[in-house]
Amino acid sequence: MVYLTRRERFCAAHKLWIEDWTEEKNLEIFGKCANPNWHGHNYELFVTVKGEVNTETGFVIDLRNLRDLIREKVIKKLDHKNVNLDTDFMQRKMSTTENIAIGIWEQLGDEIKILGAELHCVKVQETENNSAAYYGK
Amino acid sequence: MVYLTRRERFCAAHKLWIEDWTEEKNLEIFGKCANPNWHGHNYELFVTVKGEVNTETGFVIDLRNLRDLIREKVIKKLDHKNVNLDTDFMQRKMSTTENIAIGIWEQLGDEIKILGAELHCVKVQETENNSAAYYGK
Amino acid sequence: MVYLTRRERFCAAHKLWIEDWTEEKNLEIFGKCANPNWHGHNYELFVTVKGEVNTETGFVIDLRNLRDLIREKVIKKLDHKNVNLDTDFMQRKMSTTENIAIGIWEQLGDEIKILGAELHCVKVQETENNSAAYYGK
Amino acid sequence: MVYLTRRERFCAAHKLWIEDWTEEKNLEIFGKCANPNWHGHNYELFVTVKGEVNTETGFVIDLRNLRDLIREKVIKKLDHKNVNLDTDFMQRKMSTTENIAIGIWEQLGDEIKILGAELHCVKVQETENNSAAYYGK
């Protein structure tokens, strides 16, 4: 069993904001992350899959297929987008790093099985100081 | 003469958009940077000042003063903000990396003279692949 | 269950030195790390906590609370300090990266429970080539 | 139990190529990685060992011994070499990142036991976007 990690990046706007709350309460709880006019990040995404090494090719999975899958199912929906407004799989969810990681897992889990490997971890790095990792249920 | 560089960071939303143009033309010219609902970046800012070394302290400038100045005049106005909507010194300008660098220079140039040094360069890193540097007129 | 990681940094002096040994033996066993007049590092600290995501806020834990806790209990005692002489929780211990990681774990473990999450890992990066990680007993 | 990680680097040429296949098939399956005249990488190697902390020295293992072992058994055979042609432990194997990680594990596993610790993980970073990790059978 070998673990392969692919990094991709996306630049997106978002805010932490609960519609049922007042602006005051949003700012109190979420601080500067609740700026009404949005802010944004250069997110780094690390997708780790695991599987047996194919004895002929030496591959767990063709990394070009993994890259194309991540770009099609995830990056296209997040890069140069507004996570809250534009990303279908983040609707009706807080756009925290935690939830983005879970959302990306749900986009990729079944598809990676089709490629012959198993999704192990989705890690989202929001800034150089903060990241969230999800290993499935 | 020694050159000191201080790095600061800010996370901001923006878009490249000319109001007089149609959405089609904006998307044609600015591509995904014209996403109507914004996108964002973890910007890195490198401010370089130059001056003589004080023979007693060994300082060109007290870096804590430089840090506080950059935070007060620049970071407070950009971090967790929308560059187009929230930042006073970027109003009525395209929020390109080039213009952000020039805008920051104008915020800092005179103030750094008061601290006893001279502003040499403002460099703004938008992504790991793209940056703009301004050395004044 | 989601894993959140917060990075903090501290700049500290230390040496590897056993008082009961001669200088010769210290230098033989610990090499240049036993320099009598100390040396130092820009340490990077990665604190990983785990927990369930709050369905309302989308948070495992408020990262500002985690940051403040790490700064109060750990960084204040290590940053711009001498690990051997100044840091209360490192007294009577060798200041190896291994022991610093364990010491930080002991400062944070119970406090993070109060914040509603569980400490998962403390990783201390001493140089770009060397690091130690501790996951508790 | 503490986990120590040592990073080393090697610059090597390689290609993905199956001798029994035509050039066309190699290029179809392995893409630009099958360039007949080779290509190369600055590989980063992360070796993680685990063990108990020695109560006198504060060490799991002397990192200088770990470094010397990695350099002797691995780096000397890979750095400024052609992985396919020059590296003894990679003969008759595809030089994928997956197989390089497994090959390095086999070079180091038993030797690290002699140093008093246990090999936990070999991670090979081929580019800033791709890496493979192996934790043993």
Added chain:
Amino acid sequence: MVYLTRRERFCAAHKLWIEDWTEEKNLEIFGKCANPNWHGHNYELFVTVKGEVNTETGFVIDLRNLRDLIREKVIKKLDHKNVNLDTDFMQRKMSTTENIAIGIWEQLGDEIKILGAELHCVKVQETENNSAAYYGK
């Protein structure tokens, strides 16, 4: 006048080798860089151009055009190639970092004028420790 820098990357094989010299002399002068079976690097390329900012678009140059130009004229000829054998503009030259930087300058200088800016610097980073920069004659 603003300076824009675009980073691109290429993974290539090469060796330092003078055909008129014996293998012994090549190994003596160029050390491990003369490994007969090649070695390789993840090169990073930083192309800096300078120009006036367009008052309507806020651009010195459209970075997508600069990116496409670099990829067409440079990266396509170097990425996953052997610099000595495969790259047309490096034939009959030693493949040192110095010469690669000069060679890339000659590919790009005139083309960047057509885009409306001026080439300022070509910097090639061979490893995290070594780089060469060329500013033209």
Added chain:
Amino acid sequence: MVYLTRRERFCAAHKLWIEDWTEEKNLEIFGKCANPNWHGHNYELFVTVKGEVNTETGFVIDLRNLRDLIREKVIKKLDHKNVNLDTDFMQRKMSTTENIAIGIWEQLGDEIKILGAELHCVKVQETENNSAAYYGK
């Protein structure tokens, strides 16, 4: 004319402290950098030299010679040392990043001429946020 940059690293202890001042005044002016028991950093040193490219070897200078020179004249005196107490060329000077850059320049300038190139810049990176560069008088 091509510019070559070599990076080296050193881990050192230091403090900012003027003997003629009281501890109170030192702490007021130098803040936490005046911690009486020292602190330390992983310094990064970037030495840039310039020269013509040798038409036979393609070298401005043999980087192995530059590396050996920097290690002999600079790193050996700073790495795992106390800058204030152990480094001969920093005696009777404040150990600011500015002064360390100037001190290193004075160690290397004449020696690099002997190697057939000219010293262009010494840059010392103290933390990921602060650096000083010196280009000579």
